[in-house]
Amino acid sequence: MEAKLQGKVALVTGASSGMGRATSLGLARHGAKVVCCDLQKKANPAGFEKDLATDTTDLIIQSGGEAIFARWTSPTRSRSRLPSTRLCPLDIVVSCAGYWAPFRKFAEEDDELWAKMSAVNTLGTARVARLALRQFLKQDVDEVWGSRGRIVNVSSCAAVTGFPGETAYSATKAAVNHMTLAGALDHAKDSININCVAPGVVATGMARPNFESADTIELMKRATPWPRLGKVEDIAGAVVFLCLPESQWITGQTLAVDGGMTLGVPPRKVARYLVG
Ligand SMILES: NC(=O)c1ccc[n+]([C@@H]2O[C@H](COP(=O)([O-])OP(=O)(O)OC[C@H]3O[C@@H](n4cnc5c(N)ncnc54)[C@H](O)[C@@H]3O)[C@@H](O)[C@H]2O)c1
Numbered sequence: 001m002e003a004k005l006q007g008k009v010a011l012v013t014g015a016s017s018g019m020g021r022a023t024s025l026g027l028a029r030h031g032a033k034v035v036c037c038d039l040q041k042k043a044n045p046a047g048f049e050k051d052l053a054t055d056t057t058d059l060i061i062q063s064g065g066e067a068i069f070a071r072w073t074s075p076t077r078s079r080s081r082l083p084s085t086r087l088c089p090l091d092i093v094v095s096c097a098g099y100w101a102p103f104r105k106f107a108e109e110d111d112e113l114w115a116k117m118s119a120v121n122t123l124g125t126a127r128v129a130r131l132a133l134r135q136f137l138k139q140d141v142d143e144v145w146g147s148r149g150r151i152v153n154v155s156s157c158a159a160v161t162g163f164p165g166e167t168a169y170s171a172t173k174a175a176v177n178h179m180t181l182a183g184a185l186d187h188a189k190d191s192i193n194i195n196c197v198a199p200g201v202v203a204t205g206m207a208r209p210n211f212e213s214a215d216t217i218e219l220m221k222r223a224t225p226w227p228r229l230g231k232v233e234d235i236a237g238a239v240v241f242l243c244l245p246e247s248q249w250i251t252g253q254t255l256a257v258d259g260g261m262t263l264g265v266p267p268r269k270v271a272r273y274l275v276g
Pocket of ligand 1: 013014015016017018019020037038039040043044047072073095096097098099100120124154155156157198199200201202203204205206207
């Protein structure tokens with residue numbers, strides 16, 4: 001594989017598990033040095049990864065790449081600096097850290113849930129982006145790569161389509177889509193790309209309760225037109241693309257990677273109206 005990100009430094013939040021882990025591995029395969037940020041170095045034990053016992057950084061190093069772990073409980077805490085790293089400067093920031101809780105009706109949600117979802121999903125993503133932007137603005141544009149820096153946020157299909165039992169989560173993720181758009185407009189002239197990937201249902205530790213409930217998984221399958229649900233590699237592939245030279249003229253976009261979940265009413269549901 002051509003190392004199109006050779007010499008670039010990427011910081012990934014939520015890097016120990018799931019999509020953040022797959023994205024870290026994907027960026028490293030393209031030659032980026034990766035600062036893997038998470039609450040803990042160990043992968044979420046509920047995850048579906050076959051190599052759960054090996055930390056993300058070790059996987060990258062074993063494959064000949066360069067990575068360090070930075071324990072970072074922000075995005076929830078107020079911090080004025082990104083985790084210090086001997087790998088600076090910084091070129092790419094991917095915000096995968098997120099908080100989701102199993103379903104409840106809007107009337108049953110409380111301020112505590114909204115505060116936690118907002119802190120991690122919205123404020124955390126905004127804070128990481130702002131700190132990255134301040135660093136990017138001190139750096140020159142890389143004329144070949146096409147940018148001064150890249151930010152890729154991770155929101156959710158729930159941000160654009162109604163899904164029962166997820167009001168707080170949906171609202172905090174919708175804010176991520178919109179900060180992507182508005183922030184990109186502010187910084188396009190600086191040659192800084194801000195994009196977002198909105199995943200559908202993906203097999204990760206976070207989503208394991210869904211995968212273990214026969215009813216929920218049936219609902220998720222019916223809501224997803226594509227014949228299978230998502231894998232972390234589906235998301236990582238899109239995120240990595242948004243970091244490559246080829247995507248330098250894309251900014252402010254939220255790319256749905258969801259097997260068509262947000263396209264409309266799934267065909268199987270209306271099939272009986274279409275036949276005959
Ligand atoms: N799995 C899905 O079906 C799905 C669907 C749509 C969106 N998402 C979003 O995708 C992103 C990645 O989730 P995942 O499914 O890979 O989950 P995951 O549980 O596999 O990984 C999430 C990682 O983020 C870390 N993390 C959580 N809070 C953090 C914080 N405050 N600071 C730093 N790290 C933190 C966790 O320790 C974990 O390693 C999240 O933003 C999630 O909301 C997931």
